[in-house]
Amino acid sequence: MGMDLLSLYETMVKIRLFDTKAEELFLEGKIPGFIHSYVGEEAIATGVSANLRPDDYITSTHRGHGHMIAKGADVKKMMAELYGKKTGYCKGKGGSMHIMDFSLGVLGANGVVGGGIPIAVGAGMSIKLVKKSDQVVVCYFGDGASNRGTFHEGLNWASVYKLPVIFVCENNMYASTAYMPETTSVQDISSRAVAYNMPGIAVDGNDVLAVYEAAKEAIERARKGEGPTLIEAKTYRLKGHFVGDPELYRSKEEVKKFWEKEPIGRFEKLLFEKGILTEIKKKEIWDKIKNEIEEAVKFAEKSEFPPPEDALTDMFIDDRKYDY
Amino acid sequence: MREITFSEAICEAIREEMEKNPAIFTYGEDIAKQGGIFGTYKCILGKFKEKVIDTPISEEVIYGSAVGAALAGGRPIVEFHFADFLFTGMCSIVNQIMKIRYMSGGQGKLPIILRGPDGVARSAAAHHSQSIETVFMHIPGIKVVIPSTPYDAKGLMKTALRSDDPVIFFEHKRLYKTKGPVPEEEYLIPFGEADIKREGDDVTVIATSRMVLESLEAAKELEEEGISVEVIDLRTLVPWDKETVVKSIKKTHKAVIAHETWKRAGWGAEVASTIYEEAFEYLDAPIKRVGAKNVPHPFSPPLEEAVVPDKRDVVNAIKEVLENV
Ligand SMILES: Cc1ncc(C[n+]2csc(CCOP(=O)(O)OP(=O)(O)O)c2C)c(N)n1
Numbered sequence: 001m002g003m004d005l006l007s008l009y010e011t012m013v014k015i016r017l018f019d020t021k022a023e024e025l026f027l028e029g030k031i032p033g034f035i036h037s038y039v040g041e042e043a044i045a046t047g048v049s050a051n052l053r054p055d056d057y058i059t060s061t062h063r064g065h066g067h068m069i070a071k072g073a074d075v076k077k078m079m080a081e082l083y084g085k086k087t088g089y090c091k092g093k094g095g096s097m098h099i100m101d102f103s104l105g106v107l108g109a110n111g112v113v114g115g116g117i118p119i120a121v122g123a124g125m126s127i128k129l130v131k132k133s134d135q136v137v138v139c140y141f142g143d144g145a146s147n148r149g150t151f152h153e154g155l156n157w158a159s160v161y162k163l164p165v166i167f168v169c170e171n172n173m174y175a176s177t178a179y180m181p182e183t184t185s186v187q188d189i190s191s192r193a194v195a196y197n198m199p200g201i202a203v204d205g206n207d208v209l210a211v212y213e214a215a216k217e218a219i220e221r222a223r224k225g226e227g228p229t230l231i232e233a234k235t236y237r238l239k240g241h242f243v244g245d246p247e248l249y250r251s252k253e254e255v256k257k258f259w260e261k262e263p264i265g266r267f268e269k270l271l272f273e274k275g276i277l278t279e280i281k282k283k284e285i286w287d288k289i290k291n292e293i294e295e296a297v298k299f300a301e302k303s304e305f306p307p308p309e310d311a312l313t314d315m316f317i318d319d320r321k322y323d324y
Numbered sequence: 325m326r327e328i329t330f331s332e333a334i335c336e337a338i339r340e341e342m343e344k345n346p347a348i349f350t351y352g353e354d355i356a357k358q359g360g361i362f363g364t365y366k367c368i369l370g371k372f373k374e375k376v377i378d379t380p381i382s383e384e385v386i387y388g389s390a391v392g393a394a395l396a397g398g399r400p401i402v403e404f405h406f407a408d409f410l411f412t413g414m415c416s417i418v419n420q421i422m423k424i425r426y427m428s429g430g431q432g433k434l435p436i437i438l439r440g441p442d443g444v445a446r447s448a449a450a451h452h453s454q455s456i457e458t459v460f461m462h463i464p465g466i467k468v469v470i471p472s473t474p475y476d477a478k479g480l481m482k483t484a485l486r487s488d489d490p491v492i493f494f495e496h497k498r499l500y501k502t503k504g505p506v507p508e509e510e511y512l513i514p515f516g517e518a519d520i521k522r523e524g525d526d527v528t529v530i531a532t533s534r535m536v537l538e539s540l541e542a543a544k545e546l547e548e549e550g551i552s553v554e555v556i557d558l559r560t561l562v563p564w565d566k567e568t569v570v571k572s573i574k575k576t577h578k579a580v581i582a583h584e585t586w587k588r589a590g591w592g593a594e595v596a597s598t599i600y601e602e603a604f605e606y607l608d609a610p611i612k613r614v615g616a617k618n619v620p621h622p623f624s625p626p627l628e629e630a631v632v633p634d635k636r637d638v639v640n641a642i643k644e645v646l647e648n649v
């Protein structure tokens with residue numbers, strides 16, 4: 001992907017509409033498990049992924065729908081996975097928090113906070129030692145994950161071996177109910193990069209172009225073999241931690257204040273100013289994407305659940321006579 | 325046939341496969357400069373330069389990176405230094421390596437080997453002595469290999485290195501220096517096939533790793549008393565060879581299970597209940613289990629000896645089983 005402003009916009013809208021729909025379906029009781037909404041954070045995955053090639057890798061998180069869509073995932077297979085259907089990305093074995101598409105380079109959304117960091121480091125090792133290519137790995141994680149051991153182990157390691165990993169910390173100010181300034185030793189998570197001898201860049205995570213530029217530089221560095229970068233994208237989690245979160249830990253006023261800075265409306269303003277977007281074009285885009293999401297819902301609803309015997313497949317490649 | 329040590333056998337398997345397959349690389353703590361703390365990498369010392377890598381002491385990343393390394397086209401062999409330190413990176417192993425293929429609905433392949441020393445050394449105490457293979461047999465998602473001889477170690481390691489599934493490979497510290505015949509020609513030993521290390525008619529001992537050697541010693545001693553002991557070496561715990569075990573029970577009608585890991589809920593409990601489920605009517609006496617006492621491993625030699633099982637415990641267990649007939 002190059003930086004085509006309208007395509008950035010479309011990707012953000014697609015993420016917004018997918019997660020808005022997922023929330024609605026969850027509240028209707030159609031989707032089991034948990035849904036963690038990426039609403040308000042669309043600019044990050046969109047701005048980063050616009051710099052990625054299909055053969056680049058990402059590792060994602062429990063809040064991963066946006067990362068997947070920005071990397072080009074099929075919303076039908078995503079929606080079917082949310083429903084637990086056989087046609088889903090993981091045949092119903094993963095669900096919302098664990099959507100993966102190894103062929104797209106998506107090495108897994110992850111239910112373990114900070115769990116994707118070692119995986120990203122490992123992909124970087126194989127790129128460097130086996131593939132000897134200029135592929136890169138983008139590793140998404142939250143501010144909460146930056147307090148985990150894997151973050152500190154992973155950044156040190158990637159730095160020592162100059163691995164082509166771009167660490168993208170999505171600082172949405174909360175880790176579940178925990179307010180970031182009350183649980184984190186630094187004001188800017190990007191400042192932690194100093195300890196690992198790599199560039200640390202703080203960027204407005206609600207500004208898709210700012211994210212794009214920061215990621216572009218980091219990715220170019222990584223492709224040239226100059227090693228990892230830590231990007232902290234400062235944003236805000238507009239929805240609850242999960243759909244259904246009573247949100248007792250923050251005020252409605254605070255949330256309202258941040259809705260005014262949400263990334264899609266803000267980017268729209270710019271596109272209107274530049275004459276790239278018109279009301280007609282905008283409606284066209286939203287209708288087209290709404291339609292695509294509706295199709296995905298239909299596909300998911302029409303699809304079959306996996307039969308119970310499927311529970312015993314897919315563990316090992318070599319399935320001969322093994323008793324699990 | 326030439327004789328080589330257990331640790332040389334493992335190294336040979338790794339060297340031969342690395343020569344064939346450029347996707348294999350190996351990393352861990354303290355492996356590159358001296359060939360590993362137990363000399364397991366001596367035969368590749370100075371070879372494969374950038375493919376034998378010392379890592380920081382970062383176990384979550386040492387183990388977790390294997391997933392990304394495999395999915396991005398590599399075949400990582402990860403040394404875990406001491407089995408005890410598997411616990412410091414356990415989340416990566418259990419929640420990532422062991423689950424990601426299943427959770428992805430069977431996408432991709434995960435040719436990952438975690439290998440390294442386990443079991444008692446001498447007075448290494450509770451942070452460097454544990455046998456923890458049962459943990460990985462209990463949690464689904466990884467194949468568990470635990471050889472007792474150089475021959476088995478090489479053949480199983482070769483199979484592991486060609487497997488597209490994750491494998492954890494336990495090498496007992498006290499076995500590293502033991503010698504045994506290993507052919508020069510290539511051979512592979514499939515997973516899930518136990519080896520009858522000694523045939524006998526009166527009682528079956530099912531063992532792994534160092535306890536296979538202790539059980540063979542026990543069998544030799546009892547032979548003088550006219551007792552004929554069959555010793556089965558399971559060699560792999562996931563998958564494990566029920567058929568060979570059940571067949572033997574149908575012949576001897578008596579069983580002793582011997583492992584170095586703790587007796588309480590050790591893998592012997594699984595084997596025993598499987599025998600009860602599948603061959604109860606063939607048993608002439610209750611099954612006996614030999615395992616470590618249920619305490620952390622103590623430092624002082626007489627205490628350690630009291631906790632860790634050996635030949636004497638196997639002899640006693642066999643005698644008790646025979647008395648119970
Ligand atoms: C290792 C681990 N600990 C705890 C949890 C439970 N949990 C799930 S999401 C979450 C908060 C994560 O916060 P952050 O990393 O900032 O990501 P965000 O949800 O804000 O996107 C917690 C505590 C978990 N999934 N994994």
